[in-house]
Amino acid sequence: MIYLYDSPLGPISYEWDGECCLRVWLEQHDAEAVLHDDPVSGWLDGYFSRKHVALPLLAPPASGFQEKMRAGLLQIPAGEVRTYGEIAKQLDTAPRAMGQALGANPLPILIPCHRVIAADGLGGFACGLEWKKKLLKFERGF
DNA sequence: CCATTCATAGCCT
DNA sequence: AGGCTATGAATGG
Numbered sequence: 693m694i695y696l697y698d699s700p701l702g703p704i705s706y707e708w709d710g711e712c713c714l715r716v717w718l719e720q721h722d723a724e725a726v727l728h729d730d731p732v733s734g735w736l737d738g739y740f741s742r743k744h745v746a747l748p749l750l751a752p753p754a755s756g757f758q759e760k761m762r763a764g765l766l767q768i769p770a771g772e773v774r775t776y777g778e779i780a781k782q783l784d785t786a787p788r789a790m791g792q793a794l795g796a797n798p799l800p801i802l803i804p805c806h807r808v809i810a811a812d813g814l815g816g817f818a819c820g821l822e823w824k825k826k827l828l829k830f831e832r833g834f
Numbered sequence: 835c836c837a838t839t840c841a842t843a844g845c846c847t
Numbered sequence: 848a849g850g851c852t853a854t855g856a857a858t859g860g
Contacts (some may be wrong), residue, residue, distance in 0.1 A: 757844065776854050787854040789843040795853055796845060808853080816853025
């Protein structure tokens with residue numbers, strides 16, 4: 693089931709099967725219902741009110757690498773950023789692979805892929821650069 | 835200082 | 848298997 697969450701930064705849709713969060717869109721996808729009583733919306737409430745809430749159960753990573761990447765990203769404190777290169781070194785992989793894996797990440801925001809930027813500029817963002825800018829701007833207030 | 839090139843590893847078709 | 852990156856470092860003008 694896909695739900696819609698109306699965040700201060702824009703519409704967020706997510707698929708929730710009652711157990712774990714399967715995927716997240718940074719747009720009004722094909723939301724079938726508006727619900728505010730599951731761990732995902734609870735986490736989003738916490739995020740946007742700058743409180744720490746435990747992550748809901750997430751869809752299992754598609755690969756072992758994505759699992760490592762997830763763990764690495766979750767170590768980044770809110771309001772801070774890393775470069776693709778730094779994460780790559782930490783995970784003992786190549787910077788380019790990071791972009792690929794991050795772009796394939798089905799769970800933006802929950803997995804804070806927006807806190808990863810290029811060594812010189814902003815880098816890219818699968819769901820639109822505007823979101824990345826907005827999220828980083830929001831997190832600067834942490 | 836800008837443009838091009840290449841090494842690199844994981845993802846998609 | 849081959850092509851495509853949300854990169855980065857090195858090179859050449």
